[in-house]
Amino acid sequence: MKFYNREDELKSLKEVRQLAFTDYSRFTVMTGRRRIGKTSLILKACEDTPTVYLFVSRSNEAMLCSKFAKTVNRSLGVFVPESVNSFADIFEMLMNFGRTMAFNLVIDEFQEFFYINPSVYSEMQDLWDRYRKETHVNLIVSGSVYTLMHRIFQDAKEPLYGRTDQMIKLQPFSLSVLKEILLDYNPDYTNDDLLALYTFTGGIPKYIEMLVDRKCYTMEEMVDCMIQENSTFLEEGNILLIQEFGKKYGNYYSILASIASGKNTIPEITEAFGDVSIGGLLKRLEVDYEVIVKKRPILSKEATQTVRYEIADNFLRFWFRYVVKYQDFVQSGYLKGLADVIKEDYPTYSGFVLEKYFREQLKERQQFRNIGSWWENAKGNKNPNEIDIVAIYAKEKKVFIAEVKRQRKSFKPELFEQKVEAIRTKLFFKYEIETACLTLEDM
Known part of the structure; x- marks a missing residue:
């Protein structure tokens, strides 16, 4: 490359x-x-x-x-x-x-x-x-x-x-560079191909090089390349993290596996750990190692208990979600089975990564002073009010609010409008609000 x-x-x-x-x-x-x-x-x-x-x-x-x-x-x-x-x-x-x-x-x-x-x-x-x-x-x-x-x-x-x-x-490649690479190697690429490259590599140059050199441009080709015997990708997470954590990596791995599986709040992670205190471990993962990031609802105070954690690195998030979770598949050599699991789950998993993609895209526009998401537990309702993307413009009293879906047919305008009204009442009653549904078509 x-x-x-x-x-x-x-x-x-x-x-x-x-x-x-x-x-x-x-x-x-x-x-x-x-x-x-x-x-x-x-x-x-x-x-x-x-x-x-x-x-x-x-x-x-x-x-x-x-x-x-x-x-x-x-x-x-x-x-x-x-x-x-x-x-x-x-x-x-x-x-x-x-x-x-x-x-x-x-x-x-x-x-x-x-x-x-x-x-x-x-x-x-x-x-x-x-x-x-x-x-x-x-x-x-x-x-x-x-x-x-x-x-x-x-x-x-x-x-x-x-x-x-x-x-x-040094930071990963930007989205514009990912597009440039795909255009050079696969001019007819689809947006789903672009999302797959971002999902699996997170813009890390060597991973991209390993895939494009083998002419793996679609999701299926990338998964088959990564999940095969003697693949570098299977051990890459271990090499990355043991190098950082040393011999005392067990608890860190358990936390990261929990976050990757969707148990990403302090109560959820604590429940998985039993009596082990996780506060110090989370802080070290966030501050010392920069492996996870703490997410709060946009404009919330730093002391808020409404906190979620996510793995910062796209590849590590993928590796914990599949290679660690299905380690028995790897150990038994049933790699085709693991590849099938990933391909089957990809539409769901990539939908979460698509939110991160659009936040990166907005960041690259350099028009916003704050980009995040927002959620709250509505009274009498077990389902939280949640908005995927909230971006506050830097020079105007204006906010961009978006829901992210892989396919536009999954978008429910009435439900989205209810969420917009909730956040308008709570935070942005003096702001002009711009709304959108962002899909694969908008990449």
């Missing part, structure tokens, strides 16, 4: 590289979840300029340094002895080379030093402070484990705190 998007990030990386090469050394940190394209972006930004690329695998420091020495010698045409066994020594040599030559130094999976030798960070801090004003090194470090990267660079107690010139947190 060709390189897509990332124009703003490329521009920023190239500007900093120019400053490093002409002025003095600069330090960039790039974070983002696994498979989001950090390495591809960094190497694209370093094209046609001298670059040393070091990948930090979790191994013995001396063995790692021996490999790094060979890479430096090959990349810069200099000499670093392969007997060097300290990364601090290699880093000091590289900074010294930066006195007489300008080059990019890329250190990938930088957080792995935490397990190999955490003193690397304080040693780098000392060397960087001493050499940066006298050298021309464009230092870029990247990492996939969000919690560790955040700690290394944003915890005031850590040695590299305050040393960076820019931090980039």
Whole structure:
């Protein structure tokens, strides 16, 4: 798959590289979840300029340094002895080379030093402070484990705190880029094809690449590709989360599985857990790991107890809903059965994801100051008043209210009008209200 998007990030990386090469050394940190394209972006930004690329695998420091020495010698045409066994020594040599030559130094999976030798960070801090004003090194470090990267660079107690010139947190592809990719690879795509790509990948570049390279453009083709023997997708959730959570992942997995199954309020999750206190676990999943997001009815106070949680990442939501829930299918090798379950459930499941799609679409328009949804328990009625999308315009006293349905025939105008009147009375009696039913046709 060709390189897509990332124009703003490329521009920023190239500007900093120019400053490093002409002025003095600069330090960039790039974070983002696994498979989001950090390495591809960094190497694209370093094209046609001298670059040393070091990948930090979790191994013995001396063995790692021996490999790094060979890479430096090959990349810069200099000499670093392969007997060097300290990364601090290699880093000091590289900074010294930066006195007489300008080059990019890329250190990938930088957080792995935490397990190999955490003193690397304080040693780098000392060397960087001493050499940066006298050298021309464009230092870029990247990492996939969000919690560790955040700690290394944003915890005031850590040695590299305050040393960076820019931090980039890479996000998934936007909806417009998803459309561009499908147009390039499958010009006759349908809106349901677009929804399937968004549902299963959430805009993560590597997942998209894996599907389009195999010419999987429809929902059925994508499911068959993902749910087959030795498929990367089957283990991907484990790799992503165990990397973040470590060995104590059991309770986190249970919470995420509960949310994915639709039990997404605190009472519902608590009931599934019995006597285990979940408040701290939920907070860590939301704040520290950024795996879930807390949803409140739009304009409600922060202290409201009317809270729902959802898994932020589309792929993880899908993985917990099907791969984790039907793990017995996976273990027994009955993958065709799992694929059939997903295909059968897809119209229902994708309807929920379609709401998220339209919220993203409205966000990309950059016209609204607040986009969310709204719900309340109506008195004497077990069914809540609930509205899928509420978007408040930024420059007008106007609100956009929409119900989302896959098919327009499922829309019930009279019921929707009752809900609109309820929210008008509660929140928007002084606003102009614009309403719509959004379907696959509107994507």
